[in-house]
Amino acid sequence: MISKEMTKALNEQINKELYSAYLYLDLSARAERSGMPGVANWFFIQNQEELTHAQMFYKYVLRQGATIELAAIAKPAVKCKTALEMFEKTLEHERVVTASINNLVDIAVKEKDHATEVSLQWFVNEQVEEEQNACAIIDQLKLAGPNGGGLFMIDRELAARVFVPPTAASAA
Template sequence: MPKLSNTVEEALNHQINQEMSGAYNYLAMASFFEGQNLSGFAKWMHRQRAEELDHAMRLFRYLIDRGGQIDLAAVEKPRIDYKSVREVFDTALAYEQNNTKLINDLYALALNENDYATQSHLQWFVDEQVEEEKIVQDVLGLLDVAGDNNSALLVLNRQLAEQEDSGGA
């Protein structure tokens, strides 16, 4: 199998950083919810954090398996000054939408470089991003239904706490 091009290797390293940054941001979001005594929302964010770490490690392992060089970059300090549950989930959706764009760009780069192995590997990430955006949108939809009703928010908090690790709201 041919060695990765420098361009693909750099892009994979950038995506590893993006996934690590996502994990760090989800950890910050979880800390916001812990501080608000919303342990169900915190648990949901911790699950997302674990998924982002898994994504980074999948890319890390792939890069190593292809003979690439890992180049870990600094992770930016995450935002912690949220004002509401809704604002946290709006931020999570924006992150996932940006991550989808980055994955799609990386997939297009692999296609352009005729790197079929990387393209095949990235297909899982393309599919995963559909799920990632949907589960955040599902929670946002439930927050819309709850509105300003604190009792409904507490019910949603309990539902999120009871969810299995497979995702979905």
Template sequence: MIKKEVFKKINEQIKLEYESAFIYKQMSITMATKGWDGFAHWFHEQYKEEMDHAEEMINYLITRGETPVLFDLKKPDLKLEGVLAHFEKAYEHECFVSKSINDIVALAIKAGDYATENFFRRYVDEQVQEEDSVSSIVDRLKLVNGDAGYLMIDRQLGRRE
């Protein structure tokens, strides 16, 4: 059995994963309406990844004999201007998610719940990659001067699988 405080934190993480998905879906929609198909695709892939994470965490709780609890989700409140602002917000959000996952691992260790610690370690590793990926995109966007550079990056990100 998972200790109550660990179970609660995992449920909160599931909510965060779904909210993250909605943030990225909104960003994808915004990019698509502005004609940035590659950026829209990249954000859509992020959306799908976050949805997968939530489902994996739900299945983990069920496997451990728990009943996941779904919460009301917050609507994304994104008032961002331009491509760079969207990716800067994505980076900020990935850092926030990293902290939340690290908190789960720390709590699991404290509770002696090594199965949960082990399950969430892969997300710790993945978050390092996520932060690096988004940070690299932000750095490249800051280097370009004008829409021609954005078009090149847009095309690159449109190839993401």
């Protein structure tokens, strides 16, 4: 059993994860249009990841016998054109998501809700990885410069990313 406040916060997190999926789908389309199929692939897979995050929260709320309440998903507000701008946007967004996950942990600690706190640990670790991934790609893009061979190479590398679903053991 989880509290009303926790149920509301977890439902809001489902919306945030779905918004993340939407944001990355938008970035994927932009990258595709700008002739960067590898960047487009990276963001498409990021979209899939975010959908699984939303599903993990959804399943957790149901497992606790609480109510799912889905809200409208906002239109992604992005104006990025270059790959660097896209990954800077990603880092900025993931930092907001990290703060949101930390806030969920704060509520769980405050309420002595150990089950939710333990389930959230997977997401705490995932956010470290998300920020680290975005930072690493930003560093590479800065090294490569705005155009030419460097960007071509990075695009080819990002084309190799494949979707790895979270394992049952690690899922919340």
